[in-house]
Amino acid sequence: MSNYSIKNLEEYFQLYRKSVREPENFWEEIAEEHFLWRKRWDRVLRWDFSKPEVAWFEGAKLNITENCLDRHLAIRGNKTAILFEPNDPKEAAQHITYTDLYKRVCRFANVLQSKGVKKGDRVCIYLPMIPELAISVLACARIGAIHSVVFAGFSSQALAARINDCDCRMVITSDGSYRGAKTLDLKGIVDQSLENCKGVSTVIVVKRTGEKVEMTKGRDHWLEPLLEEASDECIPEIMDAEDPLFILYTSGSTGKPKGMVHSSGGYMVFTAYTFKNIFRYREEDIYWCTADIGWITGHSYIVYGPLANGATTVMFEGVPTYPDHGRFWEVVAKHKVTQFYTAPTAIRALAKESLDYVDKYDLSSVKILGTVGEPINEEAWNWYNNNIGKNRSPIVDTWWQTETGGIMISPIPFVTPTTPTYATLPFIGVQPALMDENGNEIDGNQVEGRLCIKFPWPSMARTIWGDHKRYYDTYFSAFKNKYFTGDGAMRNAVGYYRITGRVDDVIIVSGHNLGTAPIEDAINEHPAVSESAIVGFPHEVKGNALYGFVILKEVGETRDRENLKKEINQQIAEHIGPIAKLDKIQFVPGLPKTRSGKIMRRILRKIASKDTSNLGDISTLLNPEVVEEIIRNAQ
Numbered sequence: 001m002s003n004y005s006i007k008n009l010e011e012y013f014q015l016y017r018k019s020v021r022e023p024e025n026f027w028e029e030i031a032e033e034h035f036l037w038r039k040r041w042d043r044v045l046r047w048d049f050s051k052p053e054v055a056w057f058e059g060a061k062l063n064i065t066e067n068c069l070d071r072h073l074a075i076r077g078n079k080t081a082i083l084f085e086p087n088d089p090k091e092a093a094q095h096i097t098y099t100d101l102y103k104r105v106c107r108f109a110n111v112l113q114s115k116g117v118k119k120g121d122r123v124c125i126y127l128p129m130i131p132e133l134a135i136s137v138l139a140c141a142r143i144g145a146i147h148s149v150v151f152a153g154f155s156s157q158a159l160a161a162r163i164n165d166c167d168c169r170m171v172i173t174s175d176g177s178y179r180g181a182k183t184l185d186l187k188g189i190v191d192q193s194l195e196n197c198k199g200v201s202t203v204i205v206v207k208r209t210g211e212k213v214e215m216t217k218g219r220d221h222w223l224e225p226l227l228e229e230a231s232d233e234c235i236p237e238i239m240d241a242e243d244p245l246f247i248l249y250t251s252g253s254t255g256k257p258k259g260m261v262h263s264s265g266g267y268m269v270f271t272a273y274t275f276k277n278i279f280r281y282r283e284e285d286i287y288w289c290t291a292d293i294g295w296i297t298g299h300s301y302i303v304y305g306p307l308a309n310g311a312t313t314v315m316f317e318g319v320p321t322y323p324d325h326g327r328f329w330e331v332v333a334k335h336k337v338t339q340f341y342t343a344p345t346a347i348r349a350l351a352k353e354s355l356d357y358v359d360k361y362d363l364s365s366v367k368i369l370g371t372v373g374e375p376i377n378e379e380a381w382n383w384y385n386n387n388i389g390k391n392r393s394p395i396v397d398t399w400w401q402t403e404t405g406g407i408m409i410s411p412i413p414f415v416t417p418t419t420p421t422y423a424t425l426p427f428i429g430v431q432p433a434l435m436d437e438n439g440n441e442i443d444g445n446q447v448e449g450r451l452c453i454k455f456p457w458p459s460m461a462r463t464i465w466g467d468h469k470r471y472y473d474t475y476f477s478a479f480k481n482k483y484f485t486g487d488g489a490m491r492n493a494v495g496y497y498r499i500t501g502r503v504d505d506v507i508i509v510s511g512h513n514l515g516t517a518p519i520e521d522a523i524n525e526h527p528a529v530s531e532s533a534i535v536g537f538p539h540e541v542k543g544n545a546l547y548g549f550v551i552l553k554e555v556g557e558t559r560d561r562e563n564l565k566k567e568i569n570q571q572i573a574e575h576i577g578p579i580a581k582l583d584k585i586q587f588v589p590g591l592p593k594t595r596s597g598k599i600m601r602r603i604l605r606k607i608a609s610k611d612t613s614n615l616g617d618i619s620t621l622l623n624p625e626v627v628e629e630i631i632r633n634a635q
């Protein structure tokens, strides 16, 4: 297990240098020592970013579920693989052992086969965070079907678009889902979308809420009776390393959603290796990632990465605020969670509430904290560090994307010294580059530019389903022979990376480039502010000026608004400079967010520009109602 667990900074640098100088040798050793292959590869890597074409471990044969299940049975068959924590804290948690999981996956895989699903077929999974979600994902992988999980909070229209884009023949769903105090009629949503999806011939329905649902004869089948007839052994389909494992659509804030296609071999190697090192997983640990399996974070770091390492991975059905704001911490204490991985937006929401919700619980089991999905502001980082990590659990601020498949830039806990708001150093094998406006790489430190990756890594997406040209145009056309992330980043004096936000969020004011993230950081540090978003709007003299949408904490609600505005601008001037001061500040009750918690700046930009005639589709927002209110009070 020589290279598998990085012990100190020196070893990190050694391995990093090796991974750059001899990437093929480096990844070959990892792949050889730690995974089960049915046949060895003929070639480690073949690539050409000008097409783009990337193939890892070509010629190798495997099935990822043998790596996630079969090989653990003899050594950890009775260990909990999935620890399911239901929405309702009064409902008992379920400990699904590796042996149980193996059998349930095989059964489900046999059901899929009995309904005619074959290697290469696409299966849409539209399920809440219940064990059957992970099980159906693995069941598809078992028989070589390509899963396309759609987050079970998307509307019927969004679901239909995704089903049709990759031509799914089958949909797996449930009667309903629990989200805090609410229930959602998932089957009804599926029925609606299928009116526009003529290719779907089979719907498998998992029973969860027990609500009455319509079952279309010949098309819809309850899962339970089918499972009863199925065997709990299923011979795995042997896949080529480059065969697609799954399709996952990116949030689709603009235009048609992009179905990112991930491979079987490279994806497995990179997600397993990053999981092991970035969460420093040890055999007794209880790891919890609060994401939904409907997003890439759930695919890579609830299902595949953890299970490939024989880990215990918690699956949480509920929400952080139900039955109260202490739920996360209650679950951490109850299951003695050792690694806790969540999103900054959740941290900010919980940090607004009383610390009593945290202090009630014994969090001493926690060893490592993680964040993902957006830049974490300093205030949230400090709150997380002080109150959850008690200043002794390192925070891994992990930067990556649906497209990258796995974590790309992150500290290694207890190895890389952390600095708030910095994702720090590239992971082994990841070669970032910062580019200037003219397409040249910016060398040295204390620089800022567009973040690209200049060499392939095993878990990169291989294409966009059905549209390879769009894959090239979106990611490989802006900078020659480089993958362009769409993010901006800076590299500080010690070579640490800080992601400054999407490049499309950069606003040029009086010829100066201003990142929205650092301005928002500055505002959020004001004691009366809970969250904020900055957008640009056209300005006669400056080209663009800044408009701030600000959510106040309770302490701010009673304060004089005009004074608050002055203080906020003062704060920005102190943190960044007078150039970054806001021309307009609007106090708002909430910010329009996508289901994955990202602020929809496109909408705010339109409101700030007084162009609200065509806001586009806001139906997939988490909180569409907030948009009207913001428009009403816009300046």
Ligand code: WTA
Binding pocket: 250, 295, 296, 297, 371, 372, 373, 374, 375, 376, 397, 398, 399, 400, 401, 402, 403, 423, 485, 486, 487, 499, 501, 502, 596
């Ligand atoms: C942003 C989520 C700053 C970034 C895994 C990226 C981050 C996009 C971080 C991808 C981070 C993700 N710090 N920004 N630690 N992690 N992002 O595809 O803009 O949902 O391009 O993947 O989220 O979002 P996606």
